[in-house]
């Protein structure tokens with residue numbers, strides 16, 4: 001089915017051209033060079049069957065399928081989804097997700113649930129002066145309602161606060177995006193306020209709510225969580 005995904009893809013790219021069994025596997029410059037310039041982010045095991053793992057070149061088909069399946073669900077909230085229309089767009093996207101450092105804006109995790117790609121979580125809007133980043137996320141419509149993203153955000157915060165010099169993490173969502181707002185609210189983030197006309201959704205300006213979590217607040221939350229789980 002892949003050959004039908006991207007009308008612009010060449011037969012070799014789309015998989016329509018099969019190699020002869022005796023032929024050596026085709027050399028891919030892209031796959032060979034990537035490890036030299038792209039440092040993979042560490043895999044974060046969130047729970048049994050749930051993990052955050054970087055996207056590899058082979059995952060572009062999975063990303064394309066996921067975006068296509070969820071286009072109407074996502075375009076209600078994510079304006080950049082309009083720029084991801086073909087398999088080639090997904091390839092460019094995956095190639096750009098090269099982890100350099102937390103402030104690069106290129107640290108994107110796939111959300112993997114029972115070995116299927118079901119969403120993305122990324123660190124963006126890094127500010128080195130304030131040691132601050134924002135977290136963004138989206139999830140396959142059919143996988144909503146199971147706490148997948150909430151649990152991934154907990155893991156991401158645990159990881160980032162313990163291994164990076166990050167003091168403040170923000171989550172920003174349209175004020176009308178109640179499912180997204182429920183995530184920072186569920187996790188005890190502080191509601192910072194609303195920036196008017198600060199985002200765009202479906203070509204229209206929308207008000208954006210900002211939530212924050214400080215390093216010291218997260219440590220307090222962790223201590224409470226630990227004492228609640230003690231017998």
Ligand SMILES: CC(C)(COP(=O)(O)OP(=O)(O)OC[C@H]1O[C@@H](n2cnc3c(N)ncnc32)[C@H](O)[C@@H]1OP(=O)(O)O)[C@@H](O)C(=O)NCCC(=O)NCCS
Pocket residue numbers: 073074077078137138139140143144145146147148149150151172173174177179180183
């Ligand atoms: C925003 C979005 C990721 C939220 O998805 P979600 O499934 O509601 O979020 P979670 O995966 O954290 O699941 C939370 C739900 O699972 C339930 N849940 C079940 N087990 C849970 C657990 N262990 N922990 C937390 N919640 C759990 C919660 O009660 C909640 O259900 P509810 O909505 O009925 O109250 C999703 O709607 C989405 O991708 N939307 C489109 C893109 C988008 O808006 N992105 C954000 C832009 S700012």
